[in-house]
Amino acid sequence: MFRSYLRLILFTFGLLVGVQVPGFIDDYAKRVEAHRLEAEQGLKGFRATAKRFFKGDLDALVAHYRVSDDPVMRNDAQSVSSLVSRAQLLEREWRAMQGPWYLRAWHVVLGADPELRKETLAAYNYQVLLAPGAIAWGLGAGLLLAWLVESQFVLLGWAISGGRSRKVQERHWR
Template sequence: MLRSYLRLILFTFGLLAGIQVPGFIEDYAQRVDAHRAEAEQGLSGFRETAQRFFKGDLVALVAHYRASTDPVMRSDADSIAHLVARAELMQREWQAMQGTWYRRAWHVLALADPGLRQETLAGYGYQVLLKPEAIAWGLSCGLLLAWLVESVVLLIGAAAGVGRSRKVQQRHRL
């Protein structure tokens, strides 16, 4: 009986943890989108200048600033280069978050920008989503966790000889 309750507790814990996955992925995607919009807004004036004088090439604009004899312009070149790099990063992250559910999950788990992932985690509020995707994640994680823990416990018990009947133990002694 205790074993059944432990299974239920493990399943419930896995279910609740699994339900968080789609919510976290969605929060990450929203954060990326917000940062992308902010980066584009910060570059808008420079994009207009690059369009007018360098056929839209921001790299050429940065090179022009770096080649200037004015120290202020050279200093601004680093700032613009940083803005360009940030906008490109946000665009790549946004593109990655437009894929299928499993690509999005893998991206957030393994390939996401560490700073953005940490920022999302710091601002994440636990939630119970009742969307089919969240329910599927919850059930899958609950079953997987319960199965893994029970399998490990049974393997350890089998290796230690726990759970064998006396007849089986006597047969193996002979």
């Protein structure tokens, strides 16, 4: 009886954790898009200058700033270069979040920018979504967690009993 309740608790816990996955992925994608739009807004003036004088090449604009005789321009070269690098990173992240659900999930787990993932986690509000994707993630996580934990207990019991089942042990004691 205790084992049945333990299975239910594990399944419920896995279900509740699993339904968080689509919400977190969605929050990460929204955060990336917001940062990307903000970075593009910050580069708007520099893009116009690059378009006017360097055929739209921001790297050429930065190179021009770096070799300028004006110390202010040389100093600003690093700031503009940082803005360009940040915008490129956010564009890559945004593109990664445009694929199918399994690639987005894979990216958030293994390929996401650690700073953005940490920021998203800090601002994430736990929620129970009743969307089909969230339900599927929840059921999958619940079943997987219950199966993994029960398998560990079965293997532990098998290792403790020396690989023999209870029926075999009872037969030898008769």
